Each structure stands twice: as C-alpha cells, then as structure tokens.
Amino acid sequence: MNASDHTSTITDYFRTNYTKCPKSTFFDSPTFHTWSCHIISLFTLPMNVYATYLIIVKTPRKLQQMKYCLLHLHSWCFFTDLLSGVFVVPYTLVPLCAGHGAGLLSDLNVPQPFQIYTFVVAVAGVGFAIAFMFENRQNSMISESWFRIQNKSSRFLFYTLNYAFMISFPIPAFLDVPDQETAKMELLQLIPCPTIHFFSDKVFVLIVQQTMSFMLVSAALFLAFVQILFFAIHSFWCLSNTMKNSRVSEKTRKLQRKFLLAVSIQVIIPLAVCVLPVVYITFSMFKQFHSQALNNICFMIMSLHGFLDSIVMIYVITPYREYTKTVLFRTYQKRQSIISVVGAESTRYTS
Numbered sequence: 001m002n003a004s005d006h007t008s009t010i011t012d013y014f015r016t017n018y019t020k021c022p023k024s025t026f027f028d029s030p031t032f033h034t035w036s037c038h039i040i041s042l043f044t045l046p047m048n049v050y051a052t053y054l055i056i057v058k059t060p061r062k063l064q065q066m067k068y069c070l071l072h073l074h075s076w077c078f079f080t081d082l083l084s085g086v087f088v089v090p091y092t093l094v095p096l097c098a099g100h101g102a103g104l105l106s107d108l109n110v111p112q113p114f115q116i117y118t119f120v121v122a123v124a125g126v127g128f129a130i131a132f133m134f135e136n137r138q139n140s141m142i143s144e145s146w147f148r149i150q151n152k153s154s155r156f157l158f159y160t161l162n163y164a165f166m167i168s169f170p171i172p173a174f175l176d177v178p179d180q181e182t183a184k185m186e187l188l189q190l191i192p193c194p195t196i197h198f199f200s201d202k203v204f205v206l207i208v209q210q211t212m213s214f215m216l217v218s219a220a221l222f223l224a225f226v227q228i229l230f231f232a233i234h235s236f237w238c239l240s241n242t243m244k245n246s247r248v249s250e251k252t253r254k255l256q257r258k259f260l261l262a263v264s265i266q267v268i269i270p271l272a273v274c275v276l277p278v279v280y281i282t283f284s285m286f287k288q289f290h291s292q293a294l295n296n297i298c299f300m301i302m303s304l305h306g307f308l309d310s311i312v313m314i315y316v317i318t319p320y321r322e323y324t325k326t327v328l329f330r331t332y333q334k335r336q337s338i339i340s341v342v343g344a345e346s347t348r349y350t351s
Contacts, residue, residue: 010184014199021193028195028292030091034102036300041085044307048078051310054320063319065140066259069133074309076125081306083122084299088115093198094295095285096187097173097213100202112204113174120170126305127224128166130267132159134231137263141256142238147230162223169220173207183208195292210285228267235260262316270308277301 026032051074059067084090089103100106101115135149135158142148149155183205184198197203207213239257277298283289314320 010181010199013185013188017188017192018196018199024196025293027296028197030100030102030197033091033296033299034089036296037085037089037103037303040300040303040307041081044081044085044304044310047307047310048074048081051313051320052078054314054323058319058323060319063259063317066136066263069136070313073126073129073133074313076122076129077306077309080119080122080126081303083119084303088119090116090119090299091197092295092299093194093203093290093292094281094298095210095288095290096191096194096198096205097207097210098184098187098198098203098205100200100204106202112202113177113206116204116206117170117174121167124166124169124220124224127220127228128162131162131224131227131231133263133267134228134235137260138231138235138238141235141260145234145238147234162227165223166220169216173213173216178205178208180205190288191290194290197292214285232260232264265316266309266312269312270305273308274302274305 052071055067055071055074059070083103085103087103087105088101090099091102092099099116100112101110101119105115106112139148139155149158184203186208187198187205188194236257239253239260280294280298284291284295314324
C-alpha cells in the first residue's frame with residue numbers, strides 16, 4: 001500500500017488507503033498517554049519538591065560546594081518532569097519526526113514548535129548538568145592536573161560554550177518547517193499505517209528526512225556523554241592513583257571516593273531505566289517500525305527518570321537518608337500514638 005495510490009490529500013488517504021489498516025487501540029491514543037503521565041506526575045512532583053527541600057535546607061556544611069551542582073542537576077530533572085507530565089506531555093509518533101504536545105500548554109494554544117524546542121532543551125539540560133556535576137567534583141578534589149580547568153575565566157568559558165550549544169543545537173531543525181499536509185503524505189510512504197491520531201490537525205511534522213534530526217541528537221548525546229565519561233573516569237583515577245602521594249589524608253580521600261561513588265550511582269540508576277526505551281526507539285528509527293502503544297509506554301518509562309533520581313539521591317547521600325528516616329519514624333510514632341489514644345478511649349466508653 002502506497003500513499004500515492006489514488007490519493008492526493010490526507011483526507012483522501014484516510015478515506016481510502018487507511019481503511020485497510022488495523023484499527024488503533026486505546027493504548028495508541030493521546031488520552032491514554034496523557035492520563036498515564038498525569039498519574040505518574042502525582043508521585044514524581046511531590047518527590048521532586050521534597051528532594052529540592054533536602055538539597056536547599058538539609059545539605060551539611062561539608063557538602064556546601066556540592067550543593068549547587070546537586071540543585072542544578074535536580075532543577076533540570078524537575079523541569080523535565082514538569083514538561084513531560086504536565087505542561088507538554090509529548091505524544092511522539094516514533095520513528096517519524098512528528099507528534100504534538102498533549103498537556104496544559106496545548107490547552108493554552110501554545111505553538112507546537114515552541115513546546116518541542118523547550119522539551120528537547122530540557123532533556124539536553126539534564127545531560128549537560130550531569131557533566132557539570134562531575135566537572136565540579138573533579139575540580140574540587142584534584143588540585144593539580146593537566147586535565148583540570150583551573151582558572152575561573154576558563155571555567156566560565158567552558159560552561160558558557162556548553163550552554164550555548166545546549167540551547168542552539170535544536171534550532172537548525174526549526175529553520176525549514178515543511179508544509180504540513182505535504183509532509184504527512186511523504187511520511188505515509190514510510191509508515192502507511194500509523195495510528196489514527198496521525199491524521200489529527202494537532203500533529204506537527206518537524207522534519208520529513210530523519211538525517212538532520214539524527215545528526216543533531218547524536219551531536220548533543222556525544223558531547224554530553226564524552227564529558228561525563230572523561231570527568232568521572234579522571235576523578236576516580238586520580239583518587240585511586242595520583243592522590244596517594246598528595247597531602248590529602250587517607251580518611252579524606254576515602255570520603256571523597258565514597259561521595260563520588262554515591263553521585264555516580266545517583267546518575268547511573270535512573271539512566272539505566274531509560275536504556276530499554278532508548279534501544280527500542282533506536283530500533284524503531286532504523287527499521288521504520290511503528291507501534292504507538294510502545295511509543296507511549298517508552299515515554300512513560302522515561303518520564304520516571306526525575307522521580308528515580310530523587311529516590312536514589314535521598315538513599316545514597318547519608319544526610320538526606322538519615323533525615324528522611326527521622327521524618328518517617330516520627331510520622332510512624334505519631335500515628336501509633338493516635339491509634340493508642342483512640343483505642344484507649346474506645347475501651348473506656350465500652351467498658
């Protein structure tokens with residue numbers, strides 16, 4: 001079945017060719033995706049708020065230098081969760097570079113290109129914030145190294161260039177937005193039987209040819225990933241080798257290594273949850289395979305990243321973990337006291 005067979009418009013295609021396609025299910029729909037993301041947000045957003053409170057209020061003095069990096073990373077995760085669960089809720093028709101926002105911003109008639117751009121930059125922001133956090137750890141732990149960015153002006157330039165790239169790399173994709181009906185007809189030649197919601201006026205086609213989007217995303221992933229690996233590996237190597245002969249005590253070095261390991265775990269576990277969705281999306285793009293139900297599930301899983309980041313951070317960073325245990329214990333004690341009082345009153349009135 002070809003999009004050009006006896007059809008000239010999207011409406012013609014929908015009335016003729018598309019009638020031979022399998023029917024879409026509820027799991028393919030924006031409604032399923034939107035409500036699922038909203039429900040997930042009921043859990044993720046309170047946890048993100050609590051984690052923000054811990055970073056700002058409960059970070060001890062000895063970790064003050066790390067406080068702002070943690071807050072910077074957590075802010076990007078929080079912002080991405082807000083976009084994916086409330087404001088944008090991207091309904092993406094992978095492997096096509098098409099879709100639309102299904103969240104609050106769409107209800108407010110915010111243009112789709114702006115929503116797409118904001119979400120892409122937010123996701124990139126998480127990646128670069130991770131790189132910045134490891135650079136901060138390297139800079140604070142290692143006093144002398146060829147690979148350490150030492151003076152303030154060089155560090156300022158490093159951060160500025162990274163931020164400039166982060167906010168500008170998606171822009172080429174928005175410079176030549178195609179005619180929407182023509183673009184949809186071309187995409188139907190690649191995927192003749194997309195979900196029925198592809199034919200909605202809400203769906204926005206950003207790019208017909210996937211080469212540009214693949215190159216832009218690959219460049220951002222490569223730059224962030226290389227920096228994360230470099231700063232993390234260099235920090236661990238210096239802690240294990242070059243610092244043995246430094247003036248730093250063994251106890252301090254162990255604490256630094258322990259905290260660096262905790263930060264690494266905080267980053268790795270949430271990212272590991274995203275591995276399967278990313279593998280599926282990559283497979284879908286290379287094989288031109290389309291299943292909107294799987295797309296929805298993948299983006300729902302990835303929307304858990306910020307929630308898991310908060311959970312792992314609270315668990316691996318001792319001051320946050322101990323404070324949380326204290327809060328939970330007090331809540332449990334208070335509840336038990338209320339139950340005991342109610343039980344005693346009931347016994348007194350019934351005896």
